Amino acid sequence: MSETKKPVSRRSFLKTGGLAAGAAAGALATPAIVSAQETMTLKMQSSWPSSDIFQEMAKQYADRVEAMSGGRLTVDLLPAGAVVQAFQVQDAVADGVLDAAHTVTAYWYGKNKAASLFGTGPVFGADASQILAWIHFGGGKELYAELVQDILGLNVVGFFALPMPTQPLGWFKDEITSADQMQGLKYRTVGLATDIMQGMGLSVTQLPGGEIVPALERGVIEAFEFNNPTSDRRFGAQDVSKHYMLGSYHQAAEFFEIIVNKDLYESLDSDLQAILEYAAEAANTANYGLAMDQYSKDLQALMSEDGVNVHRTPQAIMEAQLESWDTVLQDLTQDAFFKKVVDSQKEWSERVAFYSLMNQADYKLAYNHYFPGKLDS
Template identity: 65%
Template sequence: MQHKKNSCDMVAGVEVKKAATSRRTFLKSGLAVAAGSVAAGFPMISVAAPKVIKMQTSWPSSDIWMDFARQYTDRVERMSGGRLKVDLLPAGAVVKAFQVMDAVSDGVLDAAHTVPVYWYGKHKAASLFGTGPVFGGSATTMLAWFNAGGGKDLYRELTQDIMGLNVYGFLGFPMPAQPFGWFKTPITKASEVKGFKYRTVGLAADLMQKMGMSVAQLPGGEIVPAMERGVIDAFEFNNPSSDLRFGSPDVAKHYFLSSYHQASESFEFLFNKDFYDDLDDDMKAILEYGVESASTANTAIALDNYSKDLIEIQKKGVTVHRTSQEILDAELKAWDEIIPDLEKDPYMKKVLDSQRAWVDRVVFYELMNSPDYTLAYNHYFPGKLKL
């Protein structure tokens, strides 16, 4: 006679129900016992608090460049798994926009997001790392010079050896060439700019003075108020998005794109040397190579926003012009007059020689290799581009 299968067995005359023990149940109970043993025999290991980086920008809180800076800080925090946290502050939160280099060097700030030209007053060579003569190279060309053509070593020589600053600096985001700027009346001839009170910064100030303007060097957030008060009567900043947010269309109705005064600028990411040296090697790498990551991200949102905001500027009754060939030629001639004076300084001559050699070789390849994009654009969008 067959016995019926069931989930009970008789042990010493007592009916015992079998436990259906799964692998998951076993692992869970095993881990619980192990955890209990560890808790009973060893102290708990605490997770270190994140390293906080106090970083100030040179931009007002409303400027699109704060969004660019956040792309960097977000990437740093995510790549570090939360071990790095950046306290990102706008211009003026701790020091003024032009004072961030000193603040980082002195340890008042751990880091800054700025541009080299903002410490041009400390040494004119600062402008060679963003707003100097272009020789025909774009911002992408010159950022490549910084990273692969000797520029990084020359920057370190200037900041640490010549000036004794306690900083490290990295450059990122090759900016589109900056507009000639905002004027109340249309201008087509170089002679028409003489006498203007004009806002720009760095060696571009020397350039515009050569062209007959008087120049005020102001941070971005002070430009439109200065225009309203009559301190200046023409200006440039950098891009359509910043200009739109600053309220530039309210104070001038003629916007000139294309210029050689600042055609190859990049952001500067500054770190206090002592703070940086104290970090673990992987954190240093995250801060350095995070610049390259943000550079790509910044380029994407720049092209998206700058192009859309240029349309919004036109909707506000602003006429957008391309700077005349005569004015562009006058800018190059003004650079020709400035360069010999700059080269009286041996260090600046060394930098300019390095840049010229790089551009001579690299831009020859770039121009020979590049197809005529204007021809292609006109083919697909005929009649739209008026040069």
């Protein structure tokens, strides 16, 4: 007996076929949905005390990672000293003791002085924003990876955020009017700034921010710089010194370094890797906005409420700094990798700073036009 086949209507096919396809798709999609709902918590420590504005900036990064990942990545952000000391976070991340850290390259410059070129290097006319652009577009990212992974063999990957405003020359017992006054001063700074300030005759000690005031109280240092009016005011600089010198070439192009354990990073899905990287760029904007708002407020408060005398560092001192940079570079560029980084930055600065300096408006002229006498008061 032969079987008579019934014709299948298009509506029936679409209905049954659609259900079957939907069921199959659902079976395939279910594991992905479960995976997307899984969360991983990254243990991240900064190099900053919990009270420092830098810790707030680190949190701006952590918040963006969590939001951009839809909660798949959460960040347990800890302050300096919670697991390791401020200068030890790089080793802790490389060894897997920490998953990530928020720091600056100058804090591990003892491993290789070229580290300081990725944040506290010489000034060839380009500012911090332009040197951060060199990181992304001028070969800096590749040179950083070569230093960290190939030369030092460290199990980390790193990203950068916040082109920092020029860091003040610092806090002194008296106004500094000439380089001669600085001879023999016991002074705190970090990174290559150590070399250039020593070249100017200062006795330099490297300390994390949280140790500065205790060192002043013990007489270990007599003068210091940290970074900005907000950080300085929060740890009480105004209580131990009353003369604040603004403007310097010792650290005029720094930014944060955000590092992640390389094995952990490479184990993540590609979208999460991208989030860890590009959240640094998102934090850039948030960090800078917070800095402009808070730094300017605290500078005014230092003057009006705390009795601090704010001075512009004389040009003669900055010229002396440039001469000291020349000597330091002559020495350190004997190292082939150090020279390669410096040459790259110099080539970038010659082109980029030329454009910027030739093109930018005279902001000081405009400020004096609308707020006459304030800069000279």
